[in-house]
Amino acid sequence: MGIQAPAQDILPPAKSSDPTQINIFGSIVRIVPLTGGIQHAFNESDGSPKYRFLRQQGVQPSRHLPDTLIIGVKKSGTRALLEFIRLHPDVRAAGCEVHFFDRHYAKGLHWYRNHMPATIEGQVTMEKTPSYFITKEVPQRVHHMNPGTKLMVVVRDPVTRAISDYTQAASKKPGMKKFEELVFLNGSYDPAYELGRVQDFLGLKRVVTEKYFYFNSTKGFPCLLKSEARSSPHCLGKTKGRNHPYIDPLAIDRLRDFYRPFNIKFYQMTGIHFGWL
Numbered sequence: 466m467g468i469q470a471p472a473q474d475i476l477p478p479a480k481s482s483d484p485t486q487i488n489i490f491g492s493i494v495r496i497v498p499l500t501g502g503i504q505h506a507f508n509e510s511d512g513s514p515k516y517r518f519l520r521q522q523g524v525q526p527s528r529h530l531p532d533t534l535i536i537g538v539k540k541s542g543t544r545a546l547l548e549f550i551r552l553h554p555d556v557r558a559a560g561c562e563v564h565f566f567d568r569h570y571a572k573g574l575h576w577y578r579n580h581m582p583a584t585i586e587g588q589v590t591m592e593k594t595p596s597y598f599i600t601k602e603v604p605q606r607v608h609h610m611n612p613g614t615k616l617m618v619v620v621r622d623p624v625t626r627a628i629s630d631y632t633q634a635a636s637k638k639p640g641m642k643k644f645e646e647l648v649f650l651n652g653s654y655d656p657a658y659e660l661g662r663v664q665d666f667l668g669l670k671r672v673v674t675e676k677y678f679y680f681n682s683t684k685g686f687p688c689l690l691k692s693e694a695r696s697s698p699h700c701l702g703k704t705k706g707r708n709h710p711y712i713d714p715l716a717i718d719r720l721r722d723f724y725r726p727f728n729i730k731f732y733q734m735t736g737i738h739f740g741w742l
């Protein structure tokens with residue numbers, strides 16, 4: 466099994482003697498196996514009891530290119546979706562944002578695969594990088610890797626999303642201009658219900674159910690009762706659920722007017738009325 470990668474973007478000059486490279490209509494194409502093989506097998510650093518046990522049983526996990534990507538949208542709850550779906554025993558995910566299709570594409574698919582967790586047969590490999598949604602080269606690159614890749618997009622009221630994005634940027638850069646100055650220059654949800662739909666989409670048995678979640682009223686979000694990493698109740702880190710600054714209501718109204726036609730178009734495209742005002 467092989468996949469084709471665009472030669473000009475990621476490959477060094479072709480060596481005609483290299484059997485893994487072929488010439489198609491003048492383009493040099495490198496054939497990369499979808500799975501990691503023995504040399505990329507299980508990393509000792511991933512020493513969870515489950516994987517130790519599997520190794521003892523002779524099951525050899527290996528790295529695979531992802532089957533599923535969470536491609537955005539930034540500040541919409543992409544981390545929450547990833548952390549919640551990876552509670553499923555048949556889902557393995559890269560912990561950090563890999564940024565392969567936007568920043569590191571030139572490093573090639575071998576590099577990408579080495580950033581994936583080791584999996585055993587039947588497990589879904591996943592990563593999330595929200596900037597894929599806004600990088601114009603990404604759709605074509607993902608299609609080149611595997612046209613069957615499943616894509617997931619988390620959406621949020623664009624006004625609150627914009628304020629969240631601003632809050633994050635301001636937390637990293639003291640003295641940043643006010644939101645109202647920058648922006649015009651140029652809800653609650655049920656995680657078990659949503660995760661049920663995500664598991665269906667991924668073709669997985671519904672394992673992640675309401676018993677994994679509780680609502681933390683101080684944070685104002687659903688949090689985890691336990692996960693593979695921690696057996697006690699915990700929320701996502703303190704960079705999620707920051708307090709947003711006060712924004713002039715007139716600025717909010719103007720933003721809502723700006724987004725309204727795009728929201729209506731989006732509702733028509735998806736067939737879902739999200740109810741953003």
Ligand SMILES: Nc1ncnc2c1ncn2[C@@H]1O[C@H](COP(=O)(O)OS(=O)(=O)O)[C@@H](OP(=O)(O)O)[C@H]1O
Nearest residue numbers: 539540541542543544545629686687701705706707
């Ligand atoms: N369960 C739970 N716990 C914590 N946070 C939650 C949760 N569900 C959704 N959210 C919202 O996720 C927002 C951050 O979105 P992302 O994870 O997509 O951010 S990022 O793009 O990866 O930086 C974050 O935005 P802020 O409220 O602005 O911090 C939260 O509103």
